Amino acid sequence: MYINCKGQLVDLSTPKVMGILNITPDSFYDGGKRKTKREFLLHAEKMLKEGATFIDVGAYSSRPGATDIPEGEELQRILPVVKSLLEEFPDILLSIDTFRSKVAEECVAAGAAMVNDISAGNLDSKMMETIGRLQVPYIIMHMRGTPQTMKDLNEYEDLTEDLLKYFSKKIAEARDQGINDLIVDPGFGFSKNIAQNFELLSQLELLKNLELPVLSALSRKSLIYKTFNTTPEEALNGTTVLNTISLLKGANILRVHDVKEAMECVKLVGRLRN
Template sequence: MIVELSHEFLRKEILKVGAHPASLEIFERKAQIIPLKIFNISSPTANVIKQEMLSLGGDVVVHKNVVDCKIEKSDVILLGTKKHYELFIKKLENNKYFEIPLVLQELKEYLLKQKPEKIVSPWGRVLNLSRTLVMGIINVTPDSFYSGSRKMQINEVLKTVEDMVINGVDIIDIGGQSTRPGAEPVSIDEEMSRVIPAIESIRKSYPDVVISVDTYYSKVAELAVDRGADMINDISAFRFDNDLVKIVAKYKVPYILMHMKGTPKDMQKNPYYDDVVREIMEFFEERINYAKENGVDPEKIIVDPGIGFGKRYEDNLEIMARLKEFKSLRKPILIGASRKSFIGKALSDLPPEERLEGTLGITALCVLNDVDIVRVHDVKENKRVIKVLEEIKCIRSSSL
């Protein structure tokens, strides 16, 4: 009998064989191929990389015309174990040709950098990122795409928060304007008149709950933080209000940076991608660098691929299928897919009111892929799915 072992249980199975505990780290470094892709490398550099990795027993994928330099640049896929990469880095340190120093620097940064274990708000409230957190959606709007999320009266807001807190919500997200496809923006004053009273009331009644404000207006964000909000959820990634980055830097507030093509009004007018994951990753890299250059603490940035924001049906599915690749950024990941149209389409065009089960399937996928935050309308149901899967994940982690 032959069994292919789950990587998560390799350590446990090695000990069952009777190996010396001191050998565990050695075996684990050799046990799993880690494919790493590097973009736009010159052919001479790619040839050196391939030669050096092959000499260590690893491998490298390059364009077929790299070997004779008939192509100027190629993407490169490295195939190696942790041990291979350790030895590969040592080899590259002695090679100063072409783009090798740049590749070496990026490789070191990637392999050494870790996602933050927690994020602390300006008020001292803590988001522990050791499990998947639930962000509950409350829209103080008359026109959000899912009617169940609309809570225009303060008593409705507080009753919804009460239910969410009872059911274990980790973050309450308050939004004052709809960002559904085709939505017109509301004014700063209108958004402020909606979200600030809601935040004040929630903070007074629930002093310990973490509050997020869903806004791209700097004035709304600043007043919201002043009145007790802990984080800013910005669909624009600092692109709609130039002063927002100053507010985030000034208050050292956790910040959700989301990818979107266009604006809510026009984002679904024939969006197109040649490579959706690569383009989103490049967007994140540029926006994170922009934030850092403007004084934002990079350890407080959370990334959101923006499900449904300037994406086709197939784009949303590919993002969900490749969630683990976004972990390469070493940033906490948020997924907001609750009751969205791609779920309805997958379920034979069901309306938002009938997309709960599909949403729970997406949440399960997120948990299994170690997504840090899921933004949902239905806290109780999603929390229960997460609780079961986290128990299973505990079994996995206890074997490591």
């Protein structure tokens, strides 16, 4: 199971880790922790040394109820960081966390390798057409509404069945636009309450019926820390547990804040399977 990133074939039959680089002031866990070019570069270097295959750069906070920002502001935040990362680490495989086609296009033109869209094209009608033209891997996530409204849009007859239908439709749309490399993300924490998140995780292996790589993004999310009545800062151990479960259920990519610990999950599960 391969994806083509800038001419490099990445084998996802061995799970990979995607490190999160938030350049937003208001993300739920690490918003505002890093503000300067040097801080972003140092954190990216740390994640690469710890084993990250991809670095996912985002300039728009998608936490529930986050403030909407204009496209121009998102570009002003993200482009200088993308250019700096590629200048410092020419071989880095950057994923761009955006639902806006213009942001995706400008970042790919600067050298980014893939696009991670929380809306799977629902929030920008030009996104799939753009990805098809750019010919980069495209991560499609399940979400209802927007980050501002999704919290209340969590009524489902059958959650996993609804997701499979959603992705089947989105995959067909993407193929119609000539998109070759697709990755599905079930969207833990997006338009789903805590019980639904655990239900989805318990049935994660069913997404393999789509015959595409699966990305699991559970890092320090509320289903972990609210279960223990703690905080995101105290959710690393729970993240490691749920990352391990994700791998056992077939996840191909772990999107995480803590790369070292996620790589340990990948290595241990790999030993178990071998």
